[in-house]
């Protein structure tokens with residue numbers, strides 16, 4: 345059909361409840377805190393809020409370990425608070441989506457408690473249990489896969505003398521999607537329950553991990569010093585995945601006017617993504633890919649090990665994803681630079697030196713908000729928030745289990761090699777998930793106006809005196825003001841920014857990104873300088889008409905030169 349779907353014109357704002365706003369002074373953000381900021385979000389110009397997990401959870405992985413899909417983690421608030429949040433968002437003409445985490449549950453979920461109670465339990469088969477393999481007369485797990493958070497993906501259970509599978513922490517056992525009863529229970533309990541309450545859709549955690557390779561083959565040995573080998577390629581896109589997603593669409597999303605956004609690690613290109621998002625497949629509306637986000641770290645077991653990234657690759661990835669939004673493919677994509685699993689983009693891809701931070705953050709915003717597909721802004725990104733200072737102690741201030749696991753692995757592998765240890769810590773300082781999880785900086789009062797508590801669950805970034813919403817509110821040249829302008833322009837020029845064709849120029853240039861967004865006789869030229877040097881540019885010959893400056897992040901645009909981190913948008917007269 346030619347009727348535009350509302351979610352194509354959406355700009356999503358992602359909220360991480362623990363760090364957004366604390367209303368009761370316990371040092372942790374909460375649901376009433378989110379409600380108190382709805383007017384701020386409305387004024388920003390976003391129209392869909394994605395709320396990260398607030399459900400009942402023992403919080404081994406910040407709520408991505410859910411013990412009851414219909415209850416609320418008590419420190420975040422009550423079920424009544426959730427109802428008030430939904431109606432508060434709707435009253436303001438915005439929409440709200442929740443996080444759907446059903447690849448795994450918490451080990452404290454009643455389903456898992458029953459499953460582990462005995463081999464005869466009717467729910468035994470709801471999770472993935474396997475007997476031990478005997479190797480040289482000793483008990484060993486069924487295969488050599490390393491879990492996302494370290495150690496084997498198999499956890500030994502003393503009580504019933506079998507192993508269960510967990511792709512993430514041992515406290516996150518994987519559900520057995522092969523069992524139709526499991527799927528039915530998931531659809532009713534975790535999905536339709538909320539859609540019936542008026543929730544407008546879901547961001548779906550690790551959506552491409554539901555279907556397992558049931559023969560569980562060993563992974564190649566990358567590091568002989570440990571039994572546990574990286575197995576990412578086995579985790580994702582298993583044999584029955586598309587069948588499961590079609591069923592979930594039929595039983596859930598297809599029955600409502602909602603959006604489904606699947607998180608798809610290890611799914612690098614356009615051809616792999618199209619089967620998920622092409623309208624005729626009836627699976628998902630769009631996916632979240634990892635190619636940009638994983639450019640600068642990882643390799644083997646050391647997930648936060650720093651790697652150099654290149655702007656050429658950045659551009660190639662962008663061009664590939666933009667193809668999903670071409671009408672003939674009838675699909676859609678997302679664009680993001682940050683989320684709760686990523687470091688701050690201005691520190692990572694631009695420059696957080698006070699001299700360049702504001703220009704850099706605005707330059708990245710220009711990229712994020714002029715592309716086709718649905719952009720996702722992560723809380724604090726609109727303020728130009730930065731990574732934690734390098735002076736902070738990784739062992740003390742970083743709280744994420746992924747970082748803690750990384751430091752254990754790093755120390756094991758580095759041994760007495762001080763150089764390697766230092767390089768490894770540098771990696772965490774660049775790309776740990778913790779950087780996106782520090783409290784939002786609302787004003788320049790103590791604890792940045794996030795909380796009245798003496799101790800907050802994560803330390804407030806030292807930068808809060810300069811970088812905070814209240815200060816930026818008063819400054820017409822702030823990152824926040826620029827986001828508001830861009831969000832308005834995105835809707836005013838939706839034919840170009842949302843629906844226009846993406847045309848990449850200068851693909852070999854290592855310093856700047858140049859593209860045209862085109863729709864019929866209209867076109868927009870976007871120029872982005874990713875360096876701290878002047879860069880010359882030419883208007884591409886395919887630009888139609890006279891270029892008129894629509895927006896720039898620096899005053900008084902020069903003729904043929906982009907200054908450090910300068911961004912410009914031209915449209916034709």
Ligand code: TEU
Pocket residue numbers: 405408409445492493512549550609647684685746
């Ligand atoms: O993340 C899935 C994921 O594969 C990664 O981005 C993850 O951060 C990385 O593999 C860790 O090394 C999702 C959630 O976004 C993340 O917060 C959860 O920890 C994870 O699933 C498990 O639910």
